[in-house]
Amino acid sequence: MGWLAFQRPQLIRVRVMLHTDTCIFAMAKARGFRPRIPLRDCGISMVVLGELECGVRRSAKAKENRSAFSHWLAAAHVLDVDAG
Numbered sequence: 001m002g003w004l005a006f007q008r009p010q011l012i013r014v015r016v017m018l019h020t021d022t023c024i025f026a027m028a029k030a031r032g033f034r035p036r037i038p039l040r041d042c043g044i045s046m047v048v049l050g051e052l053e054c055g056v057r058r059s060a061k062a063k064e065n066r067s068a069f070s071h072w073l074a075a076a077h078v079l080d081v082d083a084g
Contacts, residue, residue, distance in 0.1 A: 014043035014077055020051045027065075027072045043077040 016037055018026075023044060044052075052073075056065045 012077060014079065015041040016043070017079070018042050018044050018048065018076075020048045023048060023052055023072070023076075024055070027068045039072075039075040040077075043079045045079055049073075049078050 026039075052069060056062060056069050059065045
């Protein structure tokens with residue numbers, strides 16, 4: 001069982017939801033980070049996305065962090081807020 005997420009026009013199944021701290025750790029250790037669960041099976045909430053974007057903007061290395069964040073985000077699934 002997992003969460004359902006809409007990404008582009010297709011419905012996908014997400015095995016785990018990642019917390020902000022886990023995402024930051026994964027991005028910081030990107031070259032040596034070996035997750036037990038592939039990123040394609042993970043999701044983040046809109047709240048986590050907002051926290052990560054705010055952190056990138058406020059960081060001392062904004063350009064470097066923006067690049068890492070964009071690369072990492074391309075493989076992640078962002079779950080929309082359920083309005084129902």
